[in-house]
Amino acid sequence: MGTDPLTDDELARAETLALTPPGTAARQNADGGRGPQHLATELADPLPGEGETGPAPRRAEVRFYDYARDELLTRTVNLDTGKVERTGVQRGVQPSAHPEELREALELILASPLGKGVKEDYKDATGKELTTTGQLWFNGDVYRTYREANVPEQLARCGEHRCVRLVTKVLNGAWIDTRNLIVDLSARTVVRVG
Known part of the structure; x- marks a missing residue:
């Protein structure tokens, strides 16, 4: 165990705890939906002095994003005791986007009037209608305003809000510029x- 990567069972248990x-x-x-958005689970480093006289406890650091409060929530879980040992909350911190967040972003694009061009490009490339993100x-990843020359006013809160930019393509086919x-x-x- 020690510093071995977390097993699938440990990953699931850490998130549940x-x-x-x-x-x-x-x-x-x-x-x-209810409950925060899971972003990542990683093996936590042992605390100073742990592991000197025996094995250090296995801990996992689980990161979530709470869209209700625009907060990054980090919980350190002791997998040996089953207890949450530490909880941290940060605002304005934007770790990389999770695939579920990217899928939701694509759903919002396709439901938006601005998604019309994406659907037209898909039809031009395939001859078929675009009806689901699975196509x-x-x-x-996260849209970072400091990398942009001209940020529209509607995006001024990105960084405080969770904002993403996507790249898309037809499965095994042409790129669709999003x-x-x-x-x-x-x-x-x-x-x-722009």
């Missing part, structure tokens, strides 16, 4: 840039 404290249900995930390959569409997942809006 991190969601146990009171108030978790009042938090909100990317699609507006596209997509990836992306880089000019920014999704504010906190406000659930789609904005065209």
Whole structure:
């Protein structure tokens, strides 16, 4: 065990334990559902002095994003005792986007009037209608306003809000340019840039 990567069972247990404290249900995930959005779970480093006389406890650091409060929530879980040992809350911190957040962003683009061009590009490339996110390959990450020359006013809260930019393409096919569409997942809006 020691510093071995977390097993699938440990990953699942850590997430479950991190969601146990009171108030978790009042938090909100990317699609507006109950509970915070899971971002990542990693093996936590041992505390200073641990492991000198015996094995250090296995801990996991579980990160969530709470869309109800626009907060990054980090909980350190002791996998040996099953207890949450530390909880940290930060605002304005934007770790990389989780695939579930990117899928929700694509759903919002396709539901938006600005998604019309994406649907037209898909039809031009395939001859078929674009009806689900499963018809596209997509990836992306957090939209960082400090990297942009001209940030539209509607995106001024990105960084405080969770905003993402996607790249998309037809499965095994042509690219569909969505880089000019920014999704504010906190406000659930789609904005065209530059």
